[in-house]
Amino acid sequence: MEYALKVSDAVKSFRETRLSTLRPVTEFFDYNRISRPADLNTATQRISYNTRYFSGNYLLVVIALSVYALITNRYLIFALVFLVGGFIAINKWAPEPMQVGEHVVTQKSLYTVLFVVGIPLVWWAEPFGTLFWVIGSSLILILGHAALVEPGVESEYSELEAGQV
Incomplete structure (x- = not known):
């Protein structure tokens, strides 16, 4: 809840400071004021x-x-969705170590696999x-x-x- 309030305050602050300086589109694209500058x-x-x-x-x-x-x-979107989705999935469904066959899978090992696969994907996405x-x-x-x-x-x-x- 506290995090949501911080985000809403940040959005409100951004809107008041940055977006308050927006000029009308007609002024921004006023072709009557376009001219080549005389010099540097x-x-x-x-x-x-x-x-x-x-x-x-x-x-x-x-x-x-x-x-x-x-x-x-598309590659960058896929890589980011893979990393963020993997992070969320690990936090949601694997908070405790679990037994898979003869191996114990921990959060740390899942994060390692996620980053070993995800970082090259991000790098490949340029x-x-x-x-x-x-x-x-x-x-x-x-x-x-x-x-x-x-x-x-x-x-x-x-x-x-x-x-x-």
Whole structure:
């Protein structure tokens, strides 16, 4: 019960901090504000402002790419389900040592078999390739969007307010 309260508090905190910065889809995909930056300095300024301004939207982009990568990597899903399911099954149905023929099977031996089979399955599923694909594709999409979208008029006022504070 206590664990469920911690999870709900974490979700509520996440919603208040990260998802409160979500900008409307029409603003995020406003093609009227797209232009090529004049130089590297302009691109850097745009990236700096837009990554803060659209941080909630960019978080959703990373989450969507992560879900897509996981769904398209069937081997990784299978390996993770095997490991998590095996862990849950061992905890649920084999908490006590049991006699199987002439051998005594303990939780420790079951975990050993689970990891001896599961770790090569995970390695074969190439989780690092999936992770680097998510990182690379996220960087390309986020930095590309942030560099191409001109900051709105409100960016001028935020710089003035920051200078006065």
